[in-house]
Amino acid sequence: MVFLPPTTSTTSAVDVGLKRSHVDYYRHLSSEARSRLPNPIKSIWKAAQVKTGTINMGNGDPHHTLYPICEMNFVVPSIEEHDPVQSWRSGTGEQNIIASYKDDPCTLSLRTAFAYGAGAGLKEVRDALADLNDRIHSPPNHTVSLSLGNADALTKCFRLLGDPGDSFLCEEFTFSAMTNAALPLGIKWVPIRMDNNGLVPSDLERILSNWDEATQGKRPHVLYTIPCSQNPTGSTLSLERRQQIYQIAHDWDIIILEDDPYFFLQVRCNSMGTTRAIAEVLPRSFLSMDYDGRVMRLDSFSKIVAPGMRLGWVTSNSFFAEKLDMLTDSSSQHPHGMGQAFISELLGSSGWGVDGFMKWILSLCNEYQRRRDLFMDVFRQKVAISGFATAEGTTIWDTPTVPGGPTTNTADLMDELFRKLLNSGLVMMPASTFAIVDRTGTTGSHINDRVNFFRATFVGTDVTIRDGLTIFGRTLEEFFF
């Protein structure tokens, strides 16, 4: 583990008696989560299910014969194609139908999918995702709960773990739409320094060991991190850093919210094979090393199927899972049956199956790799040549970096450049949009001196990449001359 030069206070986790062998999960719950009652009606159902053959007249669910949908189908690519994404985009590939029925056999009947269900989601989907989890992360003793995607999952985790006045840790540049969502709950963010390789473990350790509860309030007990293709910097944490961070989390009893929507897009080789073979070349998740159940891992279908799916899954210890499901029952309710039925059939024996799904993901990674290569080629020709900007990011979600002027007025200069780009017909995301300003006085960091980059992505078309970077290069030259 790398340490910064010692600062004034160097309390260690051992000094404050935190080297714990097992985790007191309850201590991490918000008072809201602690006071939530189980649904009284669902408690009655449980009593009712004791005897088979019991007649239920207490139920208010419309009978399935009154659902006006008896069949649902989706036209998807055939996974038998050699490179399904390319065949699909060119319109040359075979197609498959993913079908669900109300009255005919299928993996998840529409009778069940269109009825009221439990907040955690239906068994068929949860089992399929637990199977996917097992093949990739082999997590010890974890439970899968469905979510409506990572925004839903993450903001629920904030409510589950955060009390007004709590300080949570996060990367100093991060997905601000989410960190902002925590502010009205009274959660304060403590930014951790990043370098080109992402979150710096020694800075995390420094913040925790220097923390003074007398002046700063309760020591942070939650870390929010995007370990792969971090948004906005594009960095992916190395295995070494992950192990260091997990160890620090263990020492200081920190819960890790592993927000990992880009995880499946990390495959870098053209290898095909079983899901387990692919798992070997994917980064090792925090979940996979979570021997004491302190990781809540958030996965999403947004980047690997489509954002409008609004489906994802949370993997956590069963205590947190139960509390999360109670929050879901008391808020959004269970995820929509349409998505649950689709995913069940897609991952089931009549659909792609888990291995087929991984083949789609591999093919998707190849397409993103192609776009990234194009982006970097055009960047070299149109932008880097001027010497005013470089592109960094170890992942397929890339972030060009624009060295700003003197650090004293970086923020102003970048704002001026953003407006100039806008006038030239190009939008890139200014770093200031993602910067977490330290309001706790903990980090001694001046993030406005480090906002000298834009987030630019290559998820658009080839034309967008070519035309956008051409404008970028031209505008930079005009700006700096």
Added chain:
Amino acid sequence: MVFLPPTTSTTSAVDVGLKRSHVDYYRHLSSEARSRLPNPIKSIWKAAQVKTGTINMGNGDPHHTLYPICEMNFVVPSIEEHDPVQSWRSGTGEQNIIASYKDDPCTLSLRTAFAYGAGAGLKEVRDALADLNDRIHSPPNHTVSLSLGNADALTKCFRLLGDPGDSFLCEEFTFSAMTNAALPLGIKWVPIRMDNNGLVPSDLERILSNWDEATQGKRPHVLYTIPCSQNPTGSTLSLERRQQIYQIAHDWDIIILEDDPYFFLQVRCNSMGTTRAIAEVLPRSFLSMDYDGRVMRLDSFSKIVAPGMRLGWVTSNSFFAEKLDMLTDSSSQHPHGMGQAFISELLGSSGWGVDGFMKWILSLCNEYQRRRDLFMDVFRQKVAISGFATAEGTTIWDTPTVPGGPTTNTADLMDELFRKLLNSGLVMMPASTFAIVDRTGTTGSHINDRVNFFRATFVGTDVTIRDGLTIFGRTLEEFFF
């Protein structure tokens, strides 16, 4: 307006200067809602949309060519059938296909439905629902936001309007899964007396005028009510009561949360006709009389399409709508694209259309009327004959009432009876499950003396109704002899 005999304190709304001509919506917001920031990334998008033709490289959305779904189909009943629900149930009717496409023309393209969207939902769906609203409620100046059904909508309203320590008003028997969801937010419930016709307006007036802020905290500023087929009592408020309640809400500056999932099932005649004609025989909603924007109306597809749809809509003034949408952007995110696409096509010109949808609803009402009649017939033969129970409820969601023993041990007796029924193989919902115990010391009411009923529904099959009520009648006789 009916008044109870005067009690010790009789402050009126006029005395405390609350006869207001316009509503200060801001005062009703929770501190959480007040401190919520707009999504910084979406603010950048808005800037970017100023100039057409602007190239967007800041965007992280996967391109639509990478969505692995190009077509989505739902098999639904043809709405040309004379009685579509009966034809559908018997399997004799024609079927229609509701289709959405990614690359072919349709009402709402899957390119849009499967992309990231705004929390309020997509324009195509909101416009269709605003049209439906207009034809039925003709609400003055209201905005439609999509929800994930009424549990999602209602619990968001609690967060929008409720601060820790606030007291909210509700019916003394109500849908406790929802009132319980408000408790961890620090909201206290003040139950209002009900009679066979639902919430008693004079008791609402009494509670408000007797309220002493010095001892009881802030006067309630929110009323949660289920005005049609109230859950669990089955009562539907008369027009006169609705007008009285709205007037009291106006006088005391109360926001009304009109939770109305059973609204569309209220049609009592066999009339067919346009949506406007049907609207004439539906109850008048609080929304329809809302001249000062104090109603947040919650509609759902759960009872008229299927619960697993997880889609509904909230109609409110534009100020609350904006705050609600910001909460959605900071929590569940926009509703799933599958449901939005389905509803757009179903209500659009290639689907049933709004009039066709109302024809389905009429046909559904007839089927529920048939089940209700069967229920009442069997009830008379198997239960009422013994004299130990009566069935009440003016609506199609019915509630048999069981007169208990002496009021002093009603709760215990009912618990014993519930267990006896369970042993006999029948579940009915005990009233205690829905009883709101007054913890504010306001109402002077002893609800445990009034829990002498069960909620029983007729949404199951004919066999469930016959067998269930037979067990009920037999068990009651054994119990009371």
